[in-house]
Amino acid sequence: xxxxxxxxxxxxxxxxxxxxxxxxxxxxxxxxxxxxxxxxxxxxxxxxxxxxxxxxxxxxxxxxxxxxxxxxxxxxxxxxxxxxxxxxxxxxxxxxxxxxxxxxxxxxxxxxxxxxxxxxxxxxxxxxxxxxxxxxxxxxxxxxxxxxxxxxxxxxxxxxxxxxxxxxxxxxxxxxxxxxxxxxxxxxxxxxxxxxxxxxxxxxxxxxxxxxxxxxxxxxxxxx
Numbered sequence: 001x002x003x004x005x006x007x008x009x010x011x012x013x014x015x016x017x018x019x020x021x022x023x024x025x026x027x028x029x030x031x032x033x034x035x036x037x038x039x040x041x042x043x044x045x046x047x048x049x050x051x052x053x054x055x056x057x058x059x060x061x062x063x064x065x066x067x068x069x070x071x072x073x074x075x076x077x078x079x080x081x082x083x084x085x086x087x088x089x090x091x092x093x094x095x096x097x098x099x100x101x102x103x104x105x106x107x108x109x110x111x112x113x114x115x116x117x118x119x120x121x122x123x124x125x126x127x128x129x130x131x132x133x134x135x136x137x138x139x140x141x142x143x144x145x146x147x148x149x150x151x152x153x154x155x156x157x158x159x160x161x162x163x164x165x166x167x168x169x170x171x172x173x174x175x176x177x178x179x180x181x182x183x184x185x186x187x188x189x190x191x192x193x194x195x196x197x198x199x200x201x202x203x204x205x206x207x208x209x210x211x212x213x214x215x216x217x218x219x220x221x222x223x224x
Contacts, residue, residue, distance in 0.1 A: 003039065003042075004036060004039075004041060004042060004043065004044060004063075005036065005037050005038065005039045007058075007062065007063055007066055007070075008036055008037055008052075008056075008063070009037065010070070011056040011057075011058045011063065011070070012056065014056065014057065014058065014070075014071075015055070015056040015057055017055075017056070019033050019034065019037060020033075022052065022055060022056070025051070025055040026048060026051040026052050026055060027051065028048060042207055042210075043064065043173070043210035044063060044064060044210075045064075045162035045163075045210055045211060045212060046159055046160060046161065046162025046163075046211070046212065046213065047159070047160060047162065048162075049063065049064055049162075049212070050133060050159055057071070057072070058070050058071060058072070059071065059072055061178065064173055064178075064210065064212065065173055065177075065178065067178075089116055091118060091119055092116040092117060092118055092119060093116065093117050093118075093119055093122050093129065093130075094114050094115070094116050095114060095115050095116075095117060095135055095136060095137045095156075096114055096133065096136050096137070097114060097115060097136070097137050097138065097139075115137060125156070125216075125217050126156075126216065126217075130158075133159070134158065134159060134160050135156055135157065135158055135159070135216070136156075136157050136159055136213070137154055137155065137156055137157070138154070138155050138157060138171070138180070139152055139153065139154050139155070140152075140153055140155060140180055143196055143198075143199075144194040144195070144196050144199040145180060145181070145194060145195045145196060146195060146196050147195065147196075148169075148195035148218075149180065149195070149218060153218050153219065154218060154219045155171075155180055155215050155217075155218045156215070156216045156217045156218070157171045157212070157213035157214065157215055157216070158213050158214045158215075158216050159212065159213040160213075161211065161213055161214035162211050162212070162213070163211055164183055164185070164190060164211065165214060166185075167182065167183065167184045167185060168182065168183065168214060168215070169181070169182050169183075169214070169215035170182075170183050170211050170212075170213065170214050170215060171211075171212040171213040171214075171215060172192070172209050172210065172211055172212060173209070173210040173212060174192065174204055174208060174209050174210075175204075175208055178212070179192075180215055181193060181194060182194075182195070183209075183211075184201070186203075188203060189203050189206075190203065190204070190209070191203050192204060192209070
């Protein structure tokens with residue numbers, strides 16, 4: 001579907017619910033949801049995106065960008081059941097692997113499923129145990145963020161961050177393409193910056209960038 005409004009309308013029909021109920025389930029005002037459907041809002045971000053996708057039973061990446069399958073794997077007859085709903089092993093934290101679109105450029109996450117990480121390791125890396133669904137994990141491929149990120153590197157994304165919070169690395173959507181990039185505030189506005197100097201920084205048009213989360217840590221899956 002070409003617009004957020006189109007995708008929401010289709011998802012609402014699939015969920016057999018109403019705009020008013022969606023507002024209550026997501027925890028936002030009815031006028032806010034009306035703006036989503038009227039076309040005034042071009043993007044859904046962060047916690048609102050996650051809550052709306054969960055309420056409507058659709059993939060977050062499809063709802064955000066229109067790319068990929070509308071329904072989660074578990075909703076498709078004959079598919080493997082999703083891991084969600086199964087408790088993590090004692091002493092471990094279960095993270096959802098972010099389902100996002102694929103394309104020819106880097107920074108596009110590849111779909112995994114879930115991963116369990118020992119609580120002590122989560123505390124060591126983050127300094128705290130996050131609320132369920134706050135931290136999601138992606139893997140990336142391609143050259144634009146080298147040497148910061150290489151093919152197969154795993155990136156932890158804090159999806160509670162849905163706005164610019166200083167120069168840092170973010171999971172963003174630019175013109176329908178999901179990427180991990182640095183966002184940097186310069187004199188003429190916000191710039192999208194790659195770690196690889198062969199990919200020049202650029203200033204997107206206002207409204208073209210949707211922040212889906214902040215990149216916290218990454219780990220390499222590389223050959224010895």
